[in-house]
Amino acid sequence: MQSNRGTPLTPSQAASPHAAAVADSSVTRSASQQALILAGVCIAVLVLPLNFGGAAVSAPTIGTALRGSPVAINWILNAFMLSFGSSLMVAGALADLLGRKRVFAVGVALFAATSLGISAAPSLVWVDFLRALQGIAAALVLAGSSAALAQEFDGHGRARAFSMLGTTFGVGLALGPLLAGFLTQTFGWRSFFLADAAIGLTGFALGVPKLRESYDPHANGLDWPGAISFTAALTLFTFGLLQGPESGWSSPLIVALFVGAAVMAIAFVWIEGRVTRPMLDLSLFRYPRFVGVQVLPLATAFCYVTLLLVLPTRFIGIEGHTAIGAGLMMVSLSAPMLFVPLTAAHLTRWMSAGVISAIGLVIAAIGMLWFSGIGFDASATVLAIPLFVIGVGAGLPWGLMDGLSVSVVPKERAGMATGIFSTTRVAGEGMTLAVASAILAVLTRLRLADALPGSPDASAHAVTEAAQRVATGDLAHAAAFLPALGQPVLVHAYDGAFRVLLHMLVAITLASAIMVLGFLGRTPSPTSRDPASPTLS
Incomplete structure (x- = not known):
């Protein structure tokens, strides 16, 4: 699976294993033109990681303002993750079939349009629906941008371009919670999505007009x-x-x-x-090391992505921090993504990528275990240290996963392998978030049922509804369902449930580290792809 320039395909091309680029290579780009194109693409793509962590900070406020059910509040995050993960492979095929530039442009425009729609949404149902469309748009943006840049740059220039795109994702993940917290608290939650639209349209104006169009001449449908x-x-x-x-x-x-x-x-x-x-070549799962690579995105989903999306609910809804305060605390978790992935790439000179990844998962597990022992009355500084440790641990495999996904299979299968990996990553993140949310709600319900005097059967529905409200950070409405308990008991129930959830995540992360070491401990360092190539999560 090679492009007409002899390089492995990008994730967006993965849905078409025999894809070849067809681009107007006769057009010569000046350095300034290439810089402008790269800047535009990076600005447009920035909305993906900003929205990923930022929406988690805004979700509790959205749920309170629009008075939605707990399930509807959960879908603010899950609708995006689900549609993003399930659309990524299709988006890659569309980029090959309809044109990489066109798919990228449509994706950015759709993302901006849905952001504007969310900012004006009258109900939570509309927010969830538009978030699902936004996930589809995100898949188009990621697929089109990766493939389009692969056609605009060659050699070291291509490596630098993808490194810059990877850095953009790190910046977005680190700053998203802080930006969302500031805008939500200062101007209201709708302002965050207005900023999304403005950033995306700015990137569209800078990058799209100069991009070349390219296709796969062998693409014949979906x-x-x-x-x-x-x-x-x-x-x-x-x-x-x-x-x-x-x-x-x-x-x-x-x-x-x-x-x-x-x-x-x-x-x-x-x-x-x-x-x-x-769409997805299952024969690649015959390679044991490729199976091992699929463990990595699932492990980082449990030890990092789940916390990135669940912790804002705890900080804002349960502990009572402001949106800005929650955003600042979340930076401790996400900031390591700015430098740890690149550090991991350098460490491959001395040890295998599999060993580094396993060590990172162990470090993340230690951080989560540390965090689970800290009380709700701890200061932000005390909380920041274990969160930073978790971010450092998750950042080690984060910087190596993409390269590993293609280095453990024959070179001619690189494109499809990367596509399967990307789909596993994004879809897995959505499912792990749903699993964590369900576990948190069930554990909270059990503790609330034990706390009720006599646990009358007639209150079963009230306990279930209150547990769902507590799990989404809506203490005020949860207390209305169980007035005999009061908010301190609700907070205590959430605290116990959250600690158990963290212990479960620790166990899963350690088990994943053992599997990674077994499958990939002797895997050579990835060299077929730049470790900093872009991923959203």
């Missing part, structure tokens, strides 16, 4: 059956996880959702094994 079955499986499974605590895990609705997800997953595997040009 794997629609595969795309539909994959998206349906993810959607049904995630919705079941989010709805389970409210409807009951044995209710007919939840059982039907999980059964439907299993059927769609089986159908997807069956379809992909029989189509001529599959």
Whole structure:
């Protein structure tokens, strides 16, 4: 899978394993033109990581302002993650089929339009719907930008361009919570999405006009059956996880959702094994080391991404910090992404990428265990230290995963391998967030039920609804369902549930470290791709 310039395909090209670029290479770019194009693309792509962490800070305020149900509040984050993950492979195929520049431009425009729509949304239902569209737009932006830059730059220039794009993601992850906190507290939550739109449109104006168009001459359509079955499986499974605590895990609705997800997953595997040009080539899972690489994004999802999205709810809704204060504390977790991934790349001179990644996961687990022992009355400085340790630990595999995803398979399978990895990463992050949210709600419910005098059966619904409200940081409405308990008891229940959740995440992260060491401990350092190439999460 090579482009016409003889380089491995980018993630956005992964859906088309035989893709080749067709671009007007006769156009000569000056250094200033290339710099302008790169600046425009980076500014446009910046909205993805800004929105990723920033929306988590704004979510509690949005839920309170629009008075949505706990499930609807959870979908503020999950709708974006789910549609992003399930659309990434399709977006790559569309970039090859319709043109990389066109897909990038449509993605940026759609992202800006949905941001404007969210800023004017009259209800939480509209916010969730537009967030789902925004996830599709994010997939188009990431797919189109990666492929378009691969056609604009060659050799060391291409490496530098992707390094700059990777740095942009690090900056966005680090500054997103702080920006969202400042805008939400100063001008209201709608201002954050207005800023999203303004940043995206600025990048569009700078980067899109000068980009060249390029296509895959062999692209002949999309794997629609595969795309539909994959998206349906993810959607049904995630919705079941989010709805389970409210409807009951044995209710007919939840059982039907999980059964439907299993059927769609089986159908997807069956379809992909029989189509001529599959959206996702399952034969790559025959390589044991490639299977090991898929553990890394799931591990970082549990030890980093979940905290990036859940902690703002704790800081704002449970502990009562301001949005700005929560944003400042979240910087401790995300700031290491500015420098640790590049440090990890340098460390590969002395030890294998698999060993470095395993060490990073152990460090992250230590940080989470440390954080779990800190009380709710601790100062921001005390909280910042373990959060920083978690960020450093997660940053080590973060900087190596993309290169590993292609270095552990034959070179001619690099494009599809990267696409599978990207899909595993983004879709896995959405599912781990849903799993963590469901666990937190269930554990909180158990503690609230134990706290009720006599635990009357008539209050079962009230306990369930209150637990859901507490898990989303809405203490005021939770207390209304259980007036006999009071907010201190609700906070105590959340504290105990959150500690257990952290211990579960520690166990998963340590188990992942052992698996990574077993699969990848002797894997050579990745050299086929720049370690700083861009990823959102």
